[in-house]
Amino acid sequence: MPKKDIFSSLAIGELCSWFIVIIIQNLKLAIPFWWLLPIVFPLLCLAGLSAAYFLAKKFPLLYQMAKFILVGGLNTLIDMGILNLLILIFGIATGFFFSVFKAISFAVAVTNSYFWNKFWTFQHKEKTGVEEIGRFLGISLAGFAINVGVATLIVNIVGPQFGLNQKVWANIGAALAAIAGMTWNFVGYKLLVFTVKR
Numbered sequence: 001m002p003k004k005d006i007f008s009s010l011a012i013g014e015l016c017s018w019f020i021v022i023i024i025q026n027l028k029l030a031i032p033f034w035w036l037l038p039i040v041f042p043l044l045c046l047a048g049l050s051a052a053y054f055l056a057k058k059f060p061l062l063y064q065m066a067k068f069i070l071v072g073g074l075n076t077l078i079d080m081g082i083l084n085l086l087i088l089i090f091g092i093a094t095g096f097f098f099s100v101f102k103a104i105s106f107a108v109a110v111t112n113s114y115f116w117n118k119f120w121t122f123q124h125k126e127k128t129g130v131e132e133i134g135r136f137l138g139i140s141l142a143g144f145a146i147n148v149g150v151a152t153l154i155v156n157i158v159g160p161q162f163g164l165n166q167k168v169w170a171n172i173g174a175a176l177a178a179i180a181g182m183t184w185n186f187v188g189y190k191l192l193v194f195t196v197k198r
Contacts (some may be wrong), residue, residue, distance in 0.1 A: 001052045005097065008120055012040030012074045019081025024150075025083035027167055037084040045070055064121060068186060071116040076178040079109035079147075083174055093157060093170045102174065103144070104152050106181070110140045114142035132193060141186030147181030 017037040024034050052066030082105035087093045092101070114136055119126045126132070154173035160166055 001050060004120075005049060005053070006046060008184050009045045009070060010042040012070050013045030014038060016045070016074055016077045017041035019077035022081045022088070023077075023084045023171065026088040027171065029157075067121040068117070071121050073184070074116065074174070074181045075109040076182065079105045079177045079178055080110055080171060080174050081105075082108055084171070087167065087170065093166045098155060098170060099148060099152050100179075102148050105174075106144055106147050110144065110185075114140075116189065117189055118194060122189070124194040135193045136189070139185060139193060143181040143185045143188070147177045150180045151175075151177035 017040075020037055020041070021034060023029075024031050049063075049066055049070060053064050056063035056066075083101050086104065087098075088099040090097065091103075092098060118128070124132075151173045154176060155170050160169035164172070
């Protein structure tokens with residue numbers, strides 16, 4: 001496995017672990033040994049990518065998919081981590097400001113997504129041009145609408161279910177929104193943004 005991929009998977013794991021810590025703190029979850037996450041999580045990411053690297057000898061697309069999953073996981077945790085940090089700081093987990101917080105967290109995550117996916121997942125070597133950025137922004141804005149729309153629908157319209165409190169429900173809404181947005185983004189990035197010209 002290339003050294004760049006080893007270091008990238010460790011960096012992704014480290015970043016993910018700190019966003020998980022923010023989520024744990026905001027939700028006041030009693031997770032034993034949470035402080036081990038910055039050590040263990042990077043190693044798990046490396047192990048997962050290593051397994052995909054070996055399996056890719058029979059299924060070549062698997063390695064790229066594993067990279068996308070790692071980047072998608074990081075994007076999701078950036079999205080949810082920043083959202084939880086804003087909820088923790090301002091004490092607001094519903095209403096108009098929740099939607100503003102969600103928009104901010106999504107914007108940071110999608111910016112991160114562009115750089116990781118362009119240069120690492122899809123290894124798109126072509127110079128970044130106006131057309132590529134336009135396609136990326138178009139796909140991302142649609143993903144943004146899906147992400148924020150699904151989160152807002154679940155949190156503000158459906159509201160907490162199953163006896164869950166507002167903060168936990170806000171995270172469930174954010175997680176489901178991230179899945180919907182990530183699915184849209186993968187298809188769009190793969191087919192329309194980071195395509196290889198022949």
